[in-house]
Amino acid sequence: MGESRIPFNKPYMSGRETEYIAEAVASGKICGNGIFTKKCQAFFEKKYGFKKALLTSSCTDALEMAAILTGVGPGDEVIIPSYTFVSTALAFVRQGATIVFADSRADNPNIDTAKIEALVTPRTKVIVPVHYAGVACEMDEIMDIAKRHNLLVVEDAAQAIDSYYTGKDGVRRPLGSIGHLGCFSFHETKNIIAGEGGMLTINDERFMARSEIIWEKGTNRSQFFRGEVNKYGWVDIGSSFLPSELQSAFLWAQIENIERIQSKRIEHWNKYRAAIEPLQEKLHCRLPDIPQCNNAHMFYVVFDSLEHRTKFVEFMRERSILCVFHYLSLHSSPFYAEKHDGRALPESDRYSDTLLRLPMYYELPVEEVIAAIREFAAIPRQKNEKQVQYRADRS
Amino acid sequence: MGESRIPFNKPYMSGRETEYIAEAVASGKICGNGIFTKKCQAFFEKKYGFKKALLTSSCTDALEMAAILTGVGPGDEVIIPSYTFVSTALAFVRQGATIVFADSRADNPNIDTAKIEALVTPRTKVIVPVHYAGVACEMDEIMDIAKRHNLLVVEDAAQAIDSYYTGKDGVRRPLGSIGHLGCFSFHETKNIIAGEGGMLTINDERFMARSEIIWEKGTNRSQFFRGEVNKYGWVDIGSSFLPSELQSAFLWAQIENIERIQSKRIEHWNKYRAAIEPLQEKLHCRLPDIPQCNNAHMFYVVFDSLEHRTKFVEFMRERSILCVFHYLSLHSSPFYAEKHDGRALPESDRYSDTLLRLPMYYELPVEEVIAAIREFAAIPRQKNEKQVQYRADRS
Numbered sequence: 001m002g003e004s005r006i007p008f009n010k011p012y013m014s015g016r017e018t019e020y021i022a023e024a025v026a027s028g029k030i031c032g033n034g035i036f037t038k039k040c041q042a043f044f045e046k047k048y049g050f051k052k053a054l055l056t057s058s059c060t061d062a063l064e065m066a067a068i069l070t071g072v073g074p075g076d077e078v079i080i081p082s083y084t085f086v087s088t089a090l091a092f093v094r095q096g097a098t099i100v101f102a103d104s105r106a107d108n109p110n111i112d113t114a115k116i117e118a119l120v121t122p123r124t125k126v127i128v129p130v131h132y133a134g135v136a137c138e139m140d141e142i143m144d145i146a147k148r149h150n151l152l153v154v155e156d157a158a159q160a161i162d163s164y165y166t167g168k169d170g171v172r173r174p175l176g177s178i179g180h181l182g183c184f185s186f187h188e189t190k191n192i193i194a195g196e197g198g199m200l201t202i203n204d205e206r207f208m209a210r211s212e213i214i215w216e217k218g219t220n221r222s223q224f225f226r227g228e229v230n231k232y233g234w235v236d237i238g239s240s241f242l243p244s245e246l247q248s249a250f251l252w253a254q255i256e257n258i259e260r261i262q263s264k265r266i267e268h269w270n271k272y273r274a275a276i277e278p279l280q281e282k283l284h285c286r287l288p289d290i291p292q293c294n295n296a297h298m299f300y301v302v303f304d305s306l307e308h309r310t311k312f313v314e315f316m317r318e319r320s321i322l323c324v325f326h327y328l329s330l331h332s333s334p335f336y337a338e339k340h341d342g343r344a345l346p347e348s349d350r351y352s353d354t355l356l357r358l359p360m361y362y363e364l365p366v367e368e369v370i371a372a373i374r375e376f377a378a379i380p381r382q383k384n385e386k387q388v389q390y391r392a393d394r395s
Numbered sequence: 396m397g398e399s400r401i402p403f404n405k406p407y408m409s410g411r412e413t414e415y416i417a418e419a420v421a422s423g424k425i426c427g428n429g430i431f432t433k434k435c436q437a438f439f440e441k442k443y444g445f446k447k448a449l450l451t452s453s454c455t456d457a458l459e460m461a462a463i464l465t466g467v468g469p470g471d472e473v474i475i476p477s478y479t480f481v482s483t484a485l486a487f488v489r490q491g492a493t494i495v496f497a498d499s500r501a502d503n504p505n506i507d508t509a510k511i512e513a514l515v516t517p518r519t520k521v522i523v524p525v526h527y528a529g530v531a532c533e534m535d536e537i538m539d540i541a542k543r544h545n546l547l548v549v550e551d552a553a554q555a556i557d558s559y560y561t562g563k564d565g566v567r568r569p570l571g572s573i574g575h576l577g578c579f580s581f582h583e584t585k586n587i588i589a590g591e592g593g594m595l596t597i598n599d600e601r602f603m604a605r606s607e608i609i610w611e612k613g614t615n616r617s618q619f620f621r622g623e624v625n626k627y628g629w630v631d632i633g634s635s636f637l638p639s640e641l642q643s644a645f646l647w648a649q650i651e652n653i654e655r656i657q658s659k660r661i662e663h664w665n666k667y668r669a670a671i672e673p674l675q676e677k678l679h680c681r682l683p684d685i686p687q688c689n690n691a692h693m694f695y696v697v698f699d700s701l702e703h704r705t706k707f708v709e710f711m712r713e714r715s716i717l718c719v720f721h722y723l724s725l726h727s728s729p730f731y732a733e734k735h736d737g738r739a740l741p742e743s744d745r746y747s748d749t750l751l752r753l754p755m756y757y758e759l760p761v762e763e764v765i766a767a768i769r770e771f772a773a774i775p776r777q778k779n780e781k782q783v784q785y786r787a788d789r790s
Contacts, residue, residue: 011425018413021641030406030590031583057452057591060612060635086612086629093632094489188426188639195425195639196452217455217481218730234481234728237488240455244583244590246416246641333629335613 005320006369011188011195012362014257020249032242033216036249041199043255048174050182050201052208054215054241055248059158059185059198061241063091066154066181066200068214068237069207072097076125081111082331082348084130088156089330092126100124101331103345104132107289109355112347113138113145120149130156131175134191134297135290136165139178153179158198160184161191162262163295172293180204186247191261191297192254194247214238261362265296268366272299272358275370282377284308285356299358300326306353312376313356319372322359328352400715401764406583406590407757409652415644427637428611431644436594438650443569445577445596447603449610449636450643454553454580454593456636458486461549461576461595463609463632464602465521467492473521474514476506477726477743483525483551484725495519496726498740499527502684504750507742508533508540515544525551526570529586529692530685531560534573548574553593555579556586557657558690567688575599581642586656586692587649589642609633656757660691663761667694667753670765677772679703680751694753695721701748707771708751714767717754723747 024030037055044053056062072078074096080089082101089099100119105112109132116127127146129137139155146153157163157176161184166172176182181204186197202211212222218238223229254261273287280286285301285308303309309325316323329348331340359369419425432450439448451457467473469491475484477496484494495514500507504527511522522541524532534550541548552558552571556579561567571577576599581592597606607617613633618624649656668682675681680696680703698704704720711718724743726735754764 007423010423011420013417013420017420018417021416021645022408022413024590025406025408025412028402028405029583030588032591057456057638058635061452064634086614087635090613090629090633094634188424193425195419195641196427196635196637197639218485219481231723233723234485234725234730236730238485239459239489240453240482240591242591243452244592244642246590246645247639250416250641328626328628330629335629335631 004317004322006322006359006365008322008324008357008359009189010361010363011193012261014254014261014362016256017250017253020253021246024245024249030245032240032244033222034245034248036245036252037243040248040251040255044199044201049177050203051205052202052211054200054202054211055243055251056198056200056215056241057243057247058196059183059187060087060091061239062183062198062200063087063154063156064094064239065211065214065241066183067091067095067097069181069211070126070152070154072125075123077121077123078126078128079116079119079124080128080330081109081130082329082345083109083132083327083351084156084330085158085327086330086333088128088130089336092128097125098123098339099330099336101340101343101345101348104347104351106347108132108135108291109351110135110137113141116142117145120145120151124149124151126152126154128154128156129179130158131160131163133288133300134160134163134175134295136160136163136175136292139165139173140167143178152181155179155182157182158185159190159297160295162258163297164293166292176201177203181207186251191265191295192251192258194243194251194254197243197247197251210236215241262296264362265360266294268360268364269294269296269299271366271370276301276373279373279377283312283373285312296360299360300355301358302351303354303356309354309356315376316372321369321372323356326351326355326357399712399717401717401754401760403717403719403752403754404584405756405758406588407656409649409656409757411651412645412648415648416641419640419644425640427635427639428617429640429643431640431647432638435643435646435650439594439596443596444572445598446600447597447606449595449597449606450638450646451593451595451610451636452638452642453591454578454582455482455486456634457578457593457595458482458549458551459489459634460606460609460636461578462486462490462492464576464606465547465549467520470518471520472516472518473523474511474519475523475725476504476525477724477740478504478527478722478746479525479551479725480553480722481725481728483523484731487521487523492520493518493734494725494731496735496738496740496743499742499746501742503527503530503686504746505530505532508536511537512540515540515546519544519546521547521549523549523551524574525553526555526558528683528695529555529558529570529690531555531558531570531687534560534568535562538573547576550574550577552577553580554585554692555690557653558692559688561687571596572598576602581646586660586690587646587653589638589646589649592638592642592646605631610636657691659757660755661689663755663759664689664691664694666761666765671696671768674768674772678707678768680707691755694755695750696753697746698749698751704749704751710771711767716764716767718751721746721750721752
């Protein structure tokens with residue numbers, strides 16, 4: 001995959017990354033919870049208004065922390081979209097919870113809010129909306145369902161750094177600051193990166209003290225260093241969820257350049273949109289609805305069928321441009337198919353078959369990709385070409 | 396703690412660390428399982444003869460992988476020394492297992508092999524010997540017990556990189572290569588470091604295929620990239636256990652210098668030993684028995700009492716030299732005290748109260764520490780000073 005002339009993703013050193021890593025080493029501390037971790041956390045808390053932010057080794061780790069904090073266990077149910085990354089579900093599975101998979105919307109891959117309430121049972125404890133491509137789920141409605149049924153909401157904001165939701169009250173709120181807990185990723189494919197990395201945001205004060213303990217292997221070490229207890233020891237479950245200062249120092253350099261990174265990504269995104277919009281029919285695809293803020297995390301299109309997608313992918317691959325599809329529905333995965341309750345989730349399956357992501361990274365030569373797309377769109381089709389319909393029965 | 400003139404630990408850049416990080420970025424991949432991860436794993440497999448090595452984000456992560464691979468769950472028992480880091484037990488607690496704590500030896504903090512067999516019940520599934528300070532547990536006897544009772548052995552080799560065990564057959568084997576599974580740490584306090592980092596070693600072929608899947612969030616992604624399956628998906632439990640290439644690139648630079656790092660540490664260690672040996676009586680401490688290979692991970696002494704240790708620590712602190720104690724017995728921790736079966740583990744408690752670690756790192760000015768120790772030893776004591784006995788009833 002790394003051999004394409006235009007890869008799908010390319011990590012980017014924005015400036016002082018290695019300088020800060022050397023600074024961390026010189027400071028005498030490169031394990032977790034050092035100077036750069038604290039600086040990153042303070043930045044995110046201030047800029048986005050999270051009550052508390054804790055960096056983690058990955059978004060998977062942030063999701064595991066969230067799953068532990070929600071207190072779910074065997075017999076409890078968690079509502080999660082099927083069209084998401086394995087970790088969204090896996091974190092709750094590790095706690096023994098049962099996953100109840102929800103379908104996506106017809107107009108974008110986010111969870112179909114209208115179908116959530118029918119999935120709520122007396123055993124439901126948590127809803128996990130995933131802000132696909134950094135575009136907000138309908139948080140007003142989701143928080144309302146949660147309130148009425150006494151559920152917790154964990155935002156999977158893996159792709160949603162620097163993205164916002166404007167609610168019915170007209171207030172624009174950062175994603176990850178609305179649910180009780182939020183989870184972000186700084187994986188190399190994200191807008192700002194740490195190689196592998198993530199962040200848990202805590203917006204409900206009930207979870208603050210315990211979150212620090214779970215983060216540091218179930219010990220009250222953070223309290224000890226603040227002088228709140230006179231020795232520290234093993235007080236709870238947890239894991240080593242905190243990243244090394246190598247990652248945090250790298251991330252800090254990215255944070256310093258977040259405005260520049262974001263405006264470049266938005267520029268690429270707008271060029272893609274302007275070029276593809278008039279070609280949708282010729283490409284046999286359509287652009288997604290972006291009802292809310294767009295953080296330009298991803299540019300994706302949805303083809304009319306798997307065959308159309310495959311033709312396009314192959315055409316681009318011949319030009320050494322790597323376009324990649326995304327998730328396979330989790331409800332029909334080898335691990336969960338037998339545990340799933342059997343409901344069909346056709347929209348999730350459709351996105352599995354027809355959604356395609358175009359290359360997106362800071363240094364992307366977007367015009368070259370657009371030129372190739374235009375070339376593909378210009379291939380003459382037989383006028384009476386049989387319209388290929390979407391097939392749910394993938395083999 | 397970082398403000399001491401001579402800290403307890405100081406991470407060390409051995410050479411090309413930041414250069415390799417820049418190289419990883421330029422390669423287009425800084426998430427997990429990239430070039431440097433593969434190079435490190437291949438190095439460890441070749442040098443130490445592990446059947447398979449997988450880098451992890453921390454030793455905690457390696458222990459969690461081991462716990463998952465052993466298949467333990469609620470009702471199963473795992474024998475672990477009480478004098479160890481929280482993670483040794485926590486990893487198995489997360490899988491729902493019951494921890495049966497064992498006491499340490501009288502002559503060093505390793506698990507007291509003679510007492511293991513009495514702890515074995517029909518529910519016992521795993522023994523976890525911890526090679527304290529990098530010094531081998533009695534692996535012949537432990538593997539024999541495991542074999543007779545059909546148990547698995549997970550070596551907690553967090554401190555034991557580049558250390559060895561010579562068995563009754565006279566063969567010298569690297570620690571972490573003897574048990575079914577082994578777990579290492581590359582935390583900044585270790586001999587070679589990645590800030591936070593670890594490694595799982597797999598010495599039993601039964602666990603090989605599954606270890607890769609658990610490592611990559613329960614997906615068969617590694618098999619997919621080797622062309623063994625034609626798509627990858629969710630097939631098992633797991634987590635994001637793999638480190639970023641930032642950590643692996645850093646570690647690779649350390650690995651390149653492992654011989655130089657080891658000889659410098661051994662030099663420090665030998666100087667400590669030569670200086671302290673004749674002063675043991677005056678210091679009210681004794682040096683540990685090192686019955687096996689010493690990888691110079693740690694230099695520790697065991698005082699006659701908590702009071703003697705406290706006096707020494709304070710004297711050194713006044714000279715801005717940071718000496719630190721180590722674990723508190725896990726069987727009496729706030730988290731586990733009520734779950735423990737009530738057996739007294741006096742040796743573990745004694746090490747909690749009386750063991751002290753002296754500063755140890757590559758750039759250590761060891762002569763300065765030794766000079767301060769000599770100064771302490773030279774303080775005249777009243778001849779009829781009442782001998783302070785070890786008190787088990789710590790308050």
